[in-house]
Amino acid sequence: MRKTVNAKSPAPSVRFVEIHAEQAGQRIDNFLIRLCKGVPKSHLYKAIRGGEVRVNKGRINAEYRLVAGDLVRVPPMRLPQADEARSVPPMVFPVVFEDDAMVVINKPAGVAVHGGSGVSFGVIEQMRAARPDALLLELAHRLDRETSGLLMIAKQRKALLRLHDMLRESEGRKHYQALVVGDWVNDRQHMRQPLLKWLTASGERRVRVDAEGKVAHTIVTLQKRYGRYSLLGAELRTGRTHQIRVHLASAGYPIVGDEKYGSDDVRDRFFKLGFRRMFLHAGRLDIPHPITGEPLNLVAPLPPDCMKILDYLEQTS
Known part of the structure; x- marks a missing residue:
């Protein structure tokens, strides 16, 4: 009788x-977390503390920041094989600009921008899975899960740091469109109410206007009225x-479809019309290129x- 022997994967x-x-x-x-996909974080930190991970032959701690030219010793670890099923499905998203x-x-x-809070993976993990040869892919900012539109991802560390600096200093302009409940009055209005994060009894993260909160500034413009609704x-x-x-x-104008800060009745009405999301879209981005400084207008x-729901409101308002 011939004995069948399964070939073993080579030892790490x-x-x-x-x-x-x-x-x-x-x-x-x-x-290491990104390099050693599938290895529990506890194993990685144990390897760092135990001196199994070394940089330029020397021991380091978990806070050490890598320098170009560093030689990192990665100890034997059980890593996913090339032909194993990926835990994160790769996804190709529409590209508006790339260099x-x-x-x-x-x-x-x-689609969430990253995994966490009950979400196994998001845009950034799926892009990394779809681009395994990319040396770096990091979120430059975030969008809420139910918000659509322009999302910047850095491919170089210096670009990432520069984008963070520009957004922190308000060098760029991020423009959104929102359909709200109510007849918005002013053509242009500055909203500067401070915002404070808090947790509900169930541990859900929320935000409210509060004098103890952080400075926040939004410029709102009226684009079109649709009877009881306004596009801003x-x-x-x-x-x-x-x-x-x-x-x-x-201000009394919740966004249509917002499950955290909007009306259940409004959300149910639009759900029956086939609109099953929040009407908030990051539609325009005006920002200098992080490396060249060339203006980008995306x-x-x-x-x-x-568009379909706006057409419906146009016909019925």
Whole structure:
């Protein structure tokens, strides 16, 4: 009788990884988490503490930041094989702009930008899975899960840091469109109510207008009225969590479809019309290129489902 023997995967061995300029600046723990996909974080931190992970033959701690030219010793670890099923399905998102420094995509509504809070993976994990040869892909900012539109992702460390600086200093302009409940009055209005994060009894993160909160500034413009609803433009001058949503809701104009700060009755009405998301879209981005300084003026038109609901309101208002 012939005995069947399953071939075993080769035993993991020590690897040495040289750090390129695009990878410089990362903490060693974050670098290993991405490099060693599938390995529990507890194993990685144990390897760092035990001196199994070394940089230029020396011991380091988890806070060490990598420098171009560093040689990282990665100890034997059980890593996923090339032919194993990926835990994160790769996804190709519509690209609005891309060069060596960054990529800007048009994110669909309903997709988180990263894993966490009950979400196994998001845009950034799926892009990394779809681009396994990319040395670096990092979110330059975030969009709420139900918000569609322009999302910037850095492909170089220096581009990432520069984008963070520009957004923090309000050098760029991020423009959104929102359909709200109510007849908006002013053609242009500055909203500067401070915002404070808080947790509900169930542990859900929320934001409210509060004098103890952080400074927040949104410029709202009226684009079109649809009877009981208004289409607004919103320009972010600061980037607080849920900023546009809370500023508008606190003024009495909640965004259609907003499950945190909006009306259940309104959401149910639009759901029956086939509109099953929040009507908030990051449609325009005006920002200097993080490396060249060249002005970038990027546009993502309103998605078809948003246009369809506006056509319906046009006909019925």
